[in-house]
Amino acid sequence: MLVVENLSVSYKAIKALVNLSCRVEKGEIVALIGANGAGKTTTLNTISGIFPAAAGSVVFEDEDITRVPPHEIVKRGICQVPEGRRVFAKMSVLENLEMGAYIRSDRKGIAEEMDRIFHLFPRLAERRKQLAKTLSGGEQQMLAMGRALMSQPRLLLLDEPSMGLAPMLVEKIFEIIQEINKAGTTIMLVEQNAHMALSIAHRAYVLETGEVVLQGPAKELAENPEVRKAYLGE
Template sequence: MLLEVKDLHVSYGAIRALKGISCQVAEGEIVALIGANGAGKTTTLRTVSGLIRPQAGSIIYRGQPITKLPPHQIVSLGICQVPEGRRVFTRMTVLENLEMGAYSRKDRANIKSDIERVFQRFPRLAERKAQLAGTLSGGEQQMLAMGRALMSRPTLLLMDEPSMGLAPMLVQEIFSIIQEINQNGTTILLVEQNAHMALSIAHRAYVLETGELVLAGSAKELANNPEVRKAYLGE
């Protein structure tokens, strides 16, 4: 198993954000976490990437506990997060943002070819490589955030709300790129409000409600589950 989350508890002061969740991600999968706002989805990703320390529980990556490691060490192990709201470096160019994504790498010689690969995958970024990231559209910033994360050569990519604030046509494009990234060998743990899109590309999924896992199964099973359809698919 690539990633195992066991009995994770996280609190913000008196608020219990995660109440003992356990989930797994196998190599090569796209696993979706779905649920309403405030369910604990983003908290789960931030805890896996070391940005939040849990009160209890463990996170195992490739058989090794990473629960107490700082974020930069977790990145160097092969876990990278595309944050909610994109968080690009607005005063830096597209190219500089991509170079920042490779900051932890020692193999400087391969960085240039990886940047070219990102430009092949996202031709719009190639056209705008000298442009300040803050002047890009929302969709282009999402592509840049994804490209920047790929520059760290992750084995596991954590994606937080990639469709947020995007026009429906762009959402389709972003999700097909996520599938392509997965088919090229990157495992993905996806947090997404748009449950319909998430379940259409995921292999498996978990449903979170107020910090607890209430359902788990194949994406197909959950997409056909009457409770899920009513609560998250608007049917």
């Protein structure tokens, strides 16, 4: 579904990604793990068209999208849930979700999708008229995910969904990620909590200073002594 080949990204003199290659098959959850500054978020932002690639290519469903602008990438079927949630604070839950459907014009389909989001996140249904800024961190994360799903992405990019959340909420968010995947959405997940990421992913890539240093089935990586020592605190 997604093939990233020899991707390089620089911020002025700093090389953020160096010849990074990875792939995502349809129906998978693929995790990117690594320390802060490893290039995980940069990878997602480059796939989304937010950061320009200095070299390499991003191919989605056999189409080269390396130079396609972000709003067009959303139309192609890729949507990103950004790190830090970034909901529209002064808009209601309902308005935030409607913003997620800005590329769509099928009113009936939008209404059906909204119902699906409220079924997936009952807490949002209860707070549909509240301003986003009044929600808890966990509720804002649910809203950011719901907003992205309103565009009906075939590939959902999730950047640090557990950041700043209480352990109980982290488990709930990861359960919902699995539900979204089982319902047919392919997922690429960037996550600081390597243990949780590897527990739900099918495959994973370990990044260090902008390069892939390890890759393979998530269960195998979770048993890898280097990974356990560096990222699982064992």
